[in-house]
Amino acid sequence: MMPFEKMSAEELAANPEYVSFLKALKIGEGAKTSTEREGVGKVTIKQHLKTAAAVAGIEIKFHRSGKDMVVVERVS
16 A cells, blocks of 8 residues: 555645644634745745645634734634
């Protein structure tokens, strides 16, 4: 038996670390990161989080933040 697990297109596109992190958040909890820490732009970070949330089956909301910061909250 091969040590592979089939993945959907959405799962393949999602960053596994983002998926795990979002799943670990409780409803109402949030997190923040910076473009400097992630090494990519704000739009890219948000897209990664949206994709990860879809794969995890949860809803997230973005809060207003500085130009180099992304703040996200788990809402369901």
